[in-house]
Amino acid sequence: MPIASVNPATGETLRTFDALDPSGVDQRLARAEAAFHGWRSTPFAARAGLMHRAADLLERDQEAVARTMTEEMGKPLVQARAEAAKCAKAMRWYADHAESLLADEHPAPADVADAGASRAYVRYRPLGPVLAVMPWNFPFWQVIRFAAPALMAGNTGLLKHASNVPRTALAIEDLFRRAGFPEGCFQTLLIGSGAVEGVVRDARVAAVTLTGSEPAGRAVAAAAADEVKKSVLELGGSDPFVVLPSADLDAAVRTAVRARVQNNGQSCIAAKRFIVHTDVYDRFLAGFTEGMRALRVGDPMDEATDVGPLASRQGRDDLEELVEDARVRGARIECGGGRPMGWDTGWFFEPTVLTGVTPAMRIHREETFGPVATVYRIADLDEAVALADDTPFGLSSNVWTRDEGEQERFVRDVQAGGVFFNGMTASHPALPFGGVKRSGFGRELSGHGIKEFCNVTTVWIG
Incomplete structure (x- = not known):
């Protein structure tokens, strides 16, 4: 063939x-x-x-x-x-x-x-x-x-x-x-x-x-x-991006947008699940949604484009199925949710933010390989750690906190090949790269x- x-x-x-x-x-x-x-x-x-x-x-x-x-x-x-x-x-x-x-x-x-x-x-x-x-x-x-x-x-x-x-x-x-x-x-x-x-x-x-x-x-x-x-x-990976009250929230929001849509969202180490403490949840969600909505989708050859097409028709269709399954089961679409207007050719998908995600939805357990983010509200550190680890994957993780005790808790308890604090997961030749679990x-x-x-x-x- x-x-x-x-x-x-x-x-x-x-x-x-x-x-x-x-x-x-x-x-x-x-x-x-x-x-x-x-x-x-x-x-x-x-x-x-x-x-x-x-x-x-x-x-x-x-x-x-x-x-x-x-x-x-x-x-x-x-x-x-x-x-x-x-x-x-x-x-x-x-x-x-x-x-x-x-x-x-x-x-x-x-x-x-x-x-x-x-x-x-x-x-x-x-x-x-x-x-x-x-x-x-x-x-x-x-x-x-x-x-x-x-x-x-x-x-x-x-x-x-x-x-x-x-x-x-x-x-x-x-x-x-x-x-x-x-x-x-x-x-x-x-x-x-x-x-x-x-x-x-x-x-x-x-x-x-x-x-x-x-x-x-x-x-x-x-x-x-x-x-x-x-x-x-x-x-695969379904990396958590945890935001706790001591975080530099503006920096966390800017990095969250970039971390979710790098490579059109098609990255194993992209942040995919955004786990946010209730004290900063509303401000984070507003800024994150605004940032995702403002991204320019279009021709990847255009220097001004932020998000290009998915690599295959099948990838685009699989992403649509995950988002639709979440929607019909009660998730809220804060922005995006489908194919962008004006792009009838090619395999494009809008930057999308979902809230109200529950374990009953496929997107809670499966990897989203495209520019779709799920945002969760959590009440305390214990819930943040538990939700971060509630995935069959264990590639990397992002945690935003300036509290050394909280940092040590994530290093000890989150099953992942990497824990990145106050920054975005990335690979570098001097640092080992890989995961655990699936x-x-x-x-x-x-x-x-x-x-x-x-x-x-x-x-x-x-």
Whole structure:
């Protein structure tokens, strides 16, 4: 079946590609395995030089890369440029830090002697070809945050990107090729989802990482486990945004709007459930609703656009169903609630604020992947913590309070991979990223991320 690049702002098919046949997949797996044997022995300095070269090329081509992302999945062009710049930053960070992050670890001399050794240490060795199954919502960043640490650790990379961003997937492969990485170090597999399990099970693939939906994560992790292969999963999120009385309310309101609609609301770590103390609820809701209503929806290529289309018709339809289910069950629509006027083509949805949400509504438990926010009123800290944790997901969380005791309570009790105080959840190469519960397992980024796909080897010398 052809793989199509479709502009979500217009519904126009931009280009189609033939999927790789089994022979084409086999050839790429063979190249990845062959490349690994040489790449694993390449000195860190040489790897770093190539990674810096790739970052330089990405910065030079930033505008073209950004336009490709916007055309394929609809993110506002301004945000696409920022995504490309963030990728270059992460590539340089790993180029500069990989060697120290993976340096040999030496136990205390007394422990070495107690282990009966004259010398002992821990070395981090690469595993081999790693398959990355990546989503469309941050089509460059999701890949680079896997590829930069994996390649710097000495692994080779195989990318199965989302089928609606094939041009971006090929651009990433071309970036590493032009930077001078050896043939087979990083390759894109243009295949459908039905072909993924076969690649996971191939003996030449050492491990797999997936960012995406829970069903996709379950399928890939099950196949990897059956083959006894390492996997890392970053799945959905329904992050709370808690506002308590000591918060800087104006800053919280401004950040809340940005946190909900970044990337057209299609972000796993976007704030989705806004949990507000009754003492500041009315003021927060008024400011937040005004801010959401004022956002400009439109052509993502327009520099003035705040919110572009959703990436697919199915995504738009799923969001409509969640909002309608909440409405018929008694939720109040404070603003938005449907398709914007004047945009008959493309898959647009208005920035929307819902109140009066109850556990009987699907939107209370399911992830809203689009510019729709639910706002809850809570009476005290205990209720805030309980509601923040009342979700099957556990990716990250945002809490607005200047009270250190309240901060410590959230760090202790909220089951999430991150707790961000008085700011918006974001990823950075120096900080580990990932979740718990149904948001997945394992970590990306930082030293934790680069070690996920390493053989942690004990060296004992008698």
